[in-house]
Amino acid sequence: MCGIAGIHSPSGRPDTDLLQQMMTALSHRGPDGSGYYRDSEVALGHTRLAIIDPNLGVQPMCGEREDVWVTFNGEIFNYVELRAQLVDRGHDFRTRSDTEVIVHAWEEWGPDCFERFNGQWALAIWDRRTSELVLSRDRLGVRPLYFTRVGRDLVFASEVKALFAHPGVTRSFDPVGLDEVFTFWSTVAPRTVFAGVEQLVPGTFMVVRDGLVDEARPFWQPSFPERGAGRGADLDENAAGLRERLIEATRLRFERSDFPVGAYLSGGIDSAVTAGIIRDFTDADLHTFSLRFADAEYDEGGHQALMTRRLGTTHRDIVVSPRDIGEVFPDVVRHAETPLLRTAPAPMYLLSGLVRESGFKVVVTGEGSDEVLAGYDIFREAKVREFWSRDPSSPVRARAVELLYPWLDRNPNQAPAFARSFFGRNLDATDPALSHRPRWDSTAALKAMLRPAWRAESSDAAARLLDRMPAEAAGWDGLSRAQWLEMTTLLPGYILASQGDRMLMANSIEGRFPFLDANVVEFAGQLPARQKILGLDEKHLLKRAFRDMLPPEIVARPKQPYRAPDAAGFVGAGAPSWVAEATSPEAVEAAGVFTPVVVQSLLEKARRSRGRALSNTDGMRLCAVLSVQLLHQQFLGDRAAGPERIGAPADPPRPMTTFDQLETQRRTACR
Structure with missing residues (x-):
């Protein structure tokens, strides 16, 4: 896990002083070292959090001919298998790192290599043979990658604060970006909340040549079966298939590291499954970390204690109060780089600090399960609304909303008339966003606070998003469309960014997410909807697949989403x-x-x-x-203005390794 930055300057001689200022802004992402490469067109920067091959995995890295260079943030978990294939094809390796696999994979397969990677990445490849800069981001947007134009130059980095180190980058809010946040809780790539700053769309790559930027090209996108179809009908067979893939995904993320790996334990089923796999299918000591709250309404300490006893883990937790949240919120926003509609990222920031304090650099978490396997209440809500929409006048169907949100003190069962009024709006069975209208309408109420000029500049974010929905979505069932919406908006923009990568990397911690493994996601995408939510039992197949590993209290408890005092x-x-x-x-x-x-x-x-x-x-x-x-x-x-705006050290981390084609004295890692 690292920070990357770079400048593509077709006019020549990229500024390394500027590049190092950008790297300085990313020091928290890579405190173990730094380096840069420069030639007459491109400068690539890197700040390193050393996880795999700490001695030789220095970046930027090149192949033996020094004509392909890469700066890379993330992990390619199937790098061992890819390396074996590349060796068979005649490639020579000098390191054990997954970074070098990227170099040789590009040399061998070109853009097709991205489909072969099973991992989480944001990377830049400079191919001197074709004078092409290639930017790529993983399938679901686990790792961030931003870019902007300054004249003919393209500037890119892992975080916006590094772009703002460039004096030519304009700094202002983007009204459309704010409109998206006040609809979806986050912007939708390529949009950000800063004017002129874009993020690479997950599952795409982009080519820059001679100052011209190609439109991002997809190498992957979420896919679901036709309504009523799916991967067979045998529930137990599919449960076994999910179990096999999730065990392998968790093992890869736990074992492929040269440093100890810990695990988050929330008290819910997702982290219980991943922690249980680590205990039962690896030889490592299991160290777990939990977040607790001083306010009992939000605390899951009882279920966490149940799992730590069951698993026999070495366990640490942190208890967070509202005052703690208030104190760290400015730091949280500075790292998130986007408006937040909830304080939930703040306790995650404090939790990653506990992990770092405990001597760990890597932690496995359960993020992604709810999106991939339909665990959120919004999916149950959508099923009820779709059922109701077939006969909106039916009082019997209307009462189904009373089954929703059992964990809330003020749940629909307590106020059925209000619930029917709220969930009964916009009951259009043909609406591809039937599932998300209540959330979007509720969030959009925030726009009333905006000044009139900002509201006038806002656009219909929902309509713009639905225009991007694949044509084949017309044949999907309602759950699949709801999952696509969630995997396009909330997952990359909030769960994996504001609440995930940014809060982890603020304390130099790498997060790994087994539920977002490429094989798990592809398998889950083809499952029948009725096996993900059986009746209103969310994540039914996951519970079935791991019922031997989980205490009944964990399996039977209603879904309680992670929340924090606001x-x-x-x-x-x-x-x-x-x-x-x-x-x-x-x-x-x-x-x-x-x-x-x-x-x-x-x-x-x-x-x-x-x-x-x-x-x-x-x-x-x-x-x-x-x-x-x-x-x-x-x-x-x-x-x-100035370095104080980013709260970073005065210099990038040391040691600094330079590969400068424009300097008489240069060092190279390739000789």
Whole structure:
């Protein structure tokens, strides 16, 4: 796991001082070393978190002919198997690293190599033979990759803050990007919330040649079977197939590392499965880490304790209070680089700090299971709404909504009339976004806080997204369409980014996600919908596949999504001082996104309730205001100029290894 940065300058002689400033902004992603390569057209930078082949896996890396160079962030988990294939084809290797496999795979297969990779990556390949720069990002967007244009130059990096180290990059919010966040909880690639800054779409690669940028080309996209079809009908056979693939995916991610690997243990089924596989199918000592809350409403400590006893792990946890969340929220936003509608990333930031403090660099987590195997309540909700939409006037069908969200104190069973009113809107069975309309409509209420000029510049984010849905989606069932929407919006933009990669790498921790293994995802995508959700039993096939490994209490407990206290950490006697500064009328006016009187009214409402009785929508409003104001302060405002805006060290990490074609004295790793 690392940070990458680069400059493609067809006019010649990329600036290495500028490149090193970009690398400095990424020091947290790679504290173990750094390096750069430069020739007359391209400069590639790298900050390294050494996981595989720590002595020889130095980057940027080239092949033996020095005509293909790569800077790479991530892991190719099937690199051992690919290396064997490449050796058989006559390639010579000098290291044991997965990075060198990328170089030779490009030499052998060209762009087809990306389909062969099973891993998580963001990478740049400079092919001197064709003078082409190639950028690529993994299938589901586990690893980030951003780029922008400065004149004819293309500048790219793992994080936006590295792009902002370039004095030629304009810094301002993008209205359409904010509109997407206030609809989907995140932007949808290639959009970001910063004007002129794009992110590479997951599952694509992009070629840059002579200052011209090709449109990103897909090498993979989510795929589902025709309605009523799928991978056979035998439930036990498919459960066995899922079990086999998930065991192998977890083993690969646990064993292919030159450093110890830990595991997150949340108290839910996903992390229980991955931790159980590690215990039963590897020889390693199992070290687990959990997040707990001082507020009992959010705490899953009882289920975590049950699993640690069952697994016999060496276990550590951290208890997070609302005040803890309030104190670290500015750091969280700085690393997330996007508005946040929930505080949930903040405890994950604190948890990754515990992992680092415990001496680990790598942790296996259960992210991706809910999207791939239909575990979210939104999928159950969609099934109920689709059932109801076939006869909207039926009072019997309407009562099905009372079965939703059993974990909520104010669940639909407690207020059936409100639930029927809320979930009964837009019951159009032909709507490809039937599943997501309630969430999007609820989130879109945040746009009322925007200044009129920003609302006027906003577009219909939902319509734009649905235009991108594949034509074959017309033949998918409702669950498959819902999964596509979730895997295109929330998964890469929030779960894997704001709550995942950014909070892990803020503390120099690599996250690995077995449920997002290419073989697991492909297999799950072809499963019949009724095997993922049997009745309203979410992730039924996963429970069936691992019922021998899990305590009944874990299998039987209702799905409880990860949540954290929102407003309570920002108001009251213990409110951090930054809140008043970031939300002062002067600061709100300077950012120009919200109207000061609206912000002050919302803050006063939160103070009166002490942050504990706000509605779901008001909680999102407060997080949105605070995070937008912090982003402006940290990245866009007058005080955002200079190194202090990114909170990075003065220099990139050492040792620094340079491969400079333009310097008389140069070192090369290829001799």
